[in-house]
Amino acid sequence: MRARLRGFGVWVVTACLAGVDPAAATTWVVPEPDAMQDSADAVVLATVESIRSVASPDRSSITTEITLHVQEGYKGAVAGERLVLREVGGNVGVDSQWAFGSPEYQVGETVVAYVEAVAKGGFRTHQMALGKLDTKILEDGRVEISRIGSGGKRVKESLSSFERQMASRRTPGAARLAGRIAKPASFLEGISQAQANFRLLWGGARWFDFPVAVWGDLAGDNVLGLAVSQRIVEAGGTAWNNKPGSEFQARYAGDKPGAAFRCNPGYITASFNDPGDDISDPTSCGGILAVGGFCSSGRNVNGTPWARITGGSIVFNDGWNGCSGMWREHNLKETMTHELGHAIGFAHSWEYDMGPTRDSFVWNATMYWAAHFDGRGPSLAAYDLGAVAYLYDGEGAPSPTNTPGPKPTPTPTRTPSQSPGDRDGDGVDNTQDNCPAKPNSRQRDSDGDGIGDPCDTCSSARSSGQQPICTHVSGNVQIAMTGREATGTIKLLFSPWTQDPRRDVDVELIAGDEIFGVSVPGSQITANEGLTKGQYSAGGTRLRVKKNGGATRLVLRVKDDALESVAGSDLLVRVTVPGFTAAKAMSCKTASGENVERHVINCK
Numbered sequence: 001m002r003a004r005l006r007g008f009g010v011w012v013v014t015a016c017l018a019g020v021d022p023a024a025a026t027t028w029v030v031p032e033p034d035a036m037q038d039s040a041d042a043v044v045l046a047t048v049e050s051i052r053s054v055a056s057p058d059r060s061s062i063t064t065e066i067t068l069h070v071q072e073g074y075k076g077a078v079a080g081e082r083l084v085l086r087e088v089g090g091n092v093g094v095d096s097q098w099a100f101g102s103p104e105y106q107v108g109e110t111v112v113a114y115v116e117a118v119a120k121g122g123f124r125t126h127q128m129a130l131g132k133l134d135t136k137i138l139e140d141g142r143v144e145i146s147r148i149g150s151g152g153k154r155v156k157e158s159l160s161s162f163e164r165q166m167a168s169r170r171t172p173g174a175a176r177l178a179g180r181i182a183k184p185a186s187f188l189e190g191i192s193q194a195q196a197n198f199r200l201l202w203g204g205a206r207w208f209d210f211p212v213a214v215w216g217d218l219a220g221d222n223v224l225g226l227a228v229s230q231r232i233v234e235a236g237g238t239a240w241n242n243k244p245g246s247e248f249q250a251r252y253a254g255d256k257p258g259a260a261f262r263c264n265p266g267y268i269t270a271s272f273n274d275p276g277d278d279i280s281d282p283t284s285c286g287g288i289l290a291v292g293g294f295c296s297s298g299r300n301v302n303g304t305p306w307a308r309i310t311g312g313s314i315v316f317n318d319g320w321n322g323c324s325g326m327w328r329e330h331n332l333k334e335t336m337t338h339e340l341g342h343a344i345g346f347a348h349s350w351e352y353d354m355g356p357t358r359d360s361f362v363w364n365a366t367m368y369w370a371a372h373f374d375g376r377g378p379s380l381a382a383y384d385l386g387a388v389a390y391l392y393d394g395e396g397a398p399s400p401t402n403t404p405g406p407k408p409t410p411t412p413t414r415t416p417s418q419s420p421g422d423r424d425g426d427g428v429d430n431t432q433d434n435c436p437a438k439p440n441s442r443q444r445d446s447d448g449d450g451i452g453d454p455c456d457t458c459s460s461a462r463s464s465g466q467q468p469i470c471t472h473v474s475g476n477v478q479i480a481m482t483g484r485e486a487t488g489t490i491k492l493l494f495s496p497w498t499q500d501p502r503r504d505v506d507v508e509l510i511a512g513d514e515i516f517g518v519s520v521p522g523s524q525i526t527a528n529e530g531l532t533k534g535q536y537s538a539g540g541t542r543l544r545v546k547k548n549g550g551a552t553r554l555v556l557r558v559k560d561d562a563l564e565s566v567a568g569s570d571l572l573v574r575v576t577v578p579g580f581t582a583a584k585a586m587s588c589k590t591a592s593g594e595n596v597e598r599h600v601i602n603c604k
Helices: 022-026 033-039 159-169 226-237 329-343 382-391 561-566
Strands: 009-013 042-055 062-075 082-092 095-098 110-117 123-125 132-137 143-148 154-158 191-195 204-206 212-217 250-256 267-271 287-297 306-316 469-472 474-482 485-494 505-511 514-520 533-538 541-548 551-559 571-577 580-586 588-591 598-603
Touching (some): 062 095, 062 110, 154 159, 159 514, 226 250, 226 267, 250 267, 267 329, 306 329, 474 561, 474 571, 485 505, 485 571, 505 561, 514 561
Parallel strands (some): 082 123, 204 306, 212 267
Antiparallel strands (some): 009 287, 042 062, 042 110, 042 191, 062 082, 110 132, 132 143, 143 154, 287 306, 474 485, 505 514, 505 571, 533 541, 571 580, 588 598
């Protein structure tokens, strides 16, 4: 297996868990858009103008500034202003620091950003990755935005629909941030480096000298107290020791004064109560639990594929007073074990922007992106044991193998070169190339799924996973409107996506600026014994899927007045399940008839 590696990692729970069955905590329930808008100081549509990373003079931390040029201000700012956001982490030379869960930006892209003012001065993206919404301009000129929704799944909607929702909540005389955003609170000093993007680290890193010292916090958590905090750090700090096939060893070294995200040479620190105010405060017992990770330097240490980790840091959030049902010792021991995993080189077993997974090997891992809080405390699962044996096998670890993982990251255009590290000669290193087998120097990715156009089997419809299947769809769509009631019938035939019909199914009807979507969770689809048929019925929605020879037939009937928004114009019909996308453009006509109260739109 491949141990997936990056820098700092964030763990989030956004539901109030007091009195809730612990198993429910495995789902990341994301704040509603209204709550995000209310708690942010500014919400803007902006273009990323510049990015620069600055290493502190003592090299203990890296901060990245992202300058946004506001195109439209929905709250707290107006068009024409420039917002300078500061995020933890970045790359300067061969030194790197990264906070996993941070928003990812690229120069030239247009984004919707929720902005938060920081008490110590300056601004950052509100609630990390949740506060940055991606935008995409489709071939017809329509702008689509996507955000992390319930359960970590991407939710898409038209920009015009988003703006209408924002306008409906806009309050007269809302406070502006003008004059406070244009200039940072203070000039960042240190070695700086301009960037084309603020994204995940190149390659991976590990510790090479053992045991690694893990220091706790003299203050302790302000809810649980010092004695419990010490037990949490000691249990989680040594949870990865003495595992089969692994040479990794850590030791609890005692306590030091708590600090912000700082990498001290040769050891890991665990701080409570967010002493540097680096994490957005939780609301209603929901938000970010903790952030952890490492700093690294150099490349290919001792001939291995890994950089050397020079120091690590773990910071627990504050503001959890009154959340005793969730903020308990055994839960924080699990959190400490997870964050220490980041500090010694591991990413999540699965990423929130990849959506939910039914693979128990992945979601049962302590390194899964969502907290389990199932009483496991400082224990490891099968995935975690395999990962630590892989990365710390005593020989510096073998070269990585290709397995499904997070989407590749586009990189800026480089001077073309021919080398073993750039097999297609397009100037982009294989490890960063979104299409390493075919030249793609500009890293074009029309559908934003992380797979470069020359390698993408479906560049016009986004697919999940790294080996998507995009297939032609035959079938038709009929939308009937009688008075204020709208009923849609969607009949499609395409290649089968799986032998098991119990998969999450998303069906989208896209017309101009409008998107009508239906999501059916696979866990609620019932199937026959032979797994050749599945069905779902709830409210006004009915779904039937059936294997038909070498194809899958899907019939979806839905009653929803919102269908009217996509009726009357041509449609793009898209069906998505994990690892599979089917899409087709359909032409629509309105059927004539004597009954003027009933209109039928047929699309094929």
